[in-house]
Amino acid sequence: MSTSANRPSAWTFLTHHARVLLEIARDPQARVRDMAATIGITERAVQGIVSDLHQAGYVSIDRVGRRNEYSLNLDARFRYRTEANLPVRLLIDMFTQHDLANPDETDTD
Numbered sequence: 001m002s003t004s005a006n007r008p009s010a011w012t013f014l015t016h017h018a019r020v021l022l023e024i025a026r027d028p029q030a031r032v033r034d035m036a037a038t039i040g041i042t043e044r045a046v047q048g049i050v051s052d053l054h055q056a057g058y059v060s061i062d063r064v065g066r067r068n069e070y071s072l073n074l075d076a077r078f079r080y081r082t083e084a085n086l087p088v089r090l091l092i093d094m095f096t097q098h099d100l101a102n103p104d105e106t107d108t109d
Helices: 016-026 032-039 043-055 089-101
Strands: 059-064 067-072
Touching: 016 032, 016 043, 016 067, 016 089, 032 043, 043 059
Parallel strands: none
Antiparallel strands: 059 067
């Protein structure tokens, strides 16, 4: 039996783009550094993802003092053709409702 067969697979259902979007929904004043630490990716990766989300119209960025404040376009549609008729609000609502129902639980994945 191979070594890889003994290890659980490391894939997840949500992409890093979805995770950054959710972090912004949870805290519109979150710093890139904090999002990176929470998600477990580099600051540079988060910066690139925020840029992607901004360019695609999912996120607006306002400079407030020395920090950024983000706002989401919850009516923007998913990009993949099978979900293109659905707003990202559904994803955000699903996870923010989970946060409200389980405020003391933290995701370790």
